[in-house]
Amino acid sequence: MDLILVSGVAGSGVSTVAAGLAHGMREKGFSTAEFDSAVRPPLGASSVWSDATSTFGVWLKTLGAAGLAPEELNGLPGLNDLVMGAMVASTLSDPNVDAVIWDLGSFREAGRTLQVLDSVPMLLDRLLTGSVADKLSAPDPAASVSAWYRLVTHLARAREVINRSRSVVVGRSSDTAALLAGMGILRLYGSTPATVIVNRVSKANKTKGSTDSDTALGLPVFRIRERTKADPLPAWTASRVDSTVDLLDQLPPISTPAWTIAKRGNGFRLTLALRPGAKVQVGRRGDWLLLVCDGYARHFELPPVLKRCLLEGGGMRAGDLILGFVPNPRVWREQP
């Protein structure tokens, strides 16, 4: 099952569902690790931290600042997201772990975490390979560059596992528009929404989680009735997400990227699924695209064939971003 991101509409019970999913998976015998973005990870115990201090310690000394203790940086915006992302990636590489559930909180919080994990490795990589790195005066330049490289690798790995993840989105009955918008954010960063959990459905509707085909959302929908005060958590929720766990277990692993390339005459068409009505901007720097969807940005490395092409144009069609590329005659003499 690998990595399952859980996010949803604020206040709809995202953390309860995430805890219930983890509980339900353990009940079915899956070794399941659980991460919650709202819980601050222990910085000092993380290998990301030691590499970060090795890297930035040099910069801090250059600036004349004294070394910092891990606790002094607690609460620094984005640091929590980076450390947690690296810990998730590290946990996934453990052969004894069947699945990792990552509670990303509300869609807004999820977008912020995913954006940080997307942009920081890119920024660090540019600094490492840029002209600033040449001017770095370090007592042991090789060790600094090595720590820097390890840091970029940790974070790039987190970005990769997100690219192969599935997501479970949570909302209430009236949240269809917000759920669609949230799924667009998750898709932007490469996570594939697998199912929708409509939480806190009144007793008058449905009492037990059951599958529905919801044409608006385009995914299997499971409904959980509103809990009474007598119902214990998270075991109660776990029993309601039984069908969700079965569905996630039956889905094949994600081995191919979420985008497609199609040949069109002399050119190529790149298609990325986002959401209908998304406000999208696209920019290019060399081999990378900057995709901005509803205010969230993702750096997208072009597939090899498109690196040698010019981006001629594109646009949104029915929730898909479609971009047209033609071979760049300067670097591709032969016609494809």
Next chain:
Amino acid sequence: MSAKTPWWFSEGESESKGFDLGAKGFDLGGLASGAHQVLEWARESLITTHQGHVNPVDYPQCFMCRAVLLLHPATSSEVVTEEEGFAWIELDPPRD
């Protein structure tokens, strides 16, 4: 913006996921091997020697320093790495 449907919205031909469609079937092994040897030679004889040259003006015998001076004015006090430009792409209006 033209009302005509651009080619990237047209249908037809095959789709693929993650394949390099530009890859050709013919063997480039021999050519690649030769190119690799040339690159190795260039790396050894040009780049490795050049790595210690801080100011290209001081090393007129170095091929790489001469190339750098050709690309940048001799009056420049330091070598500036050229940035790859960033450009926004103009997108078509959304279609259903």
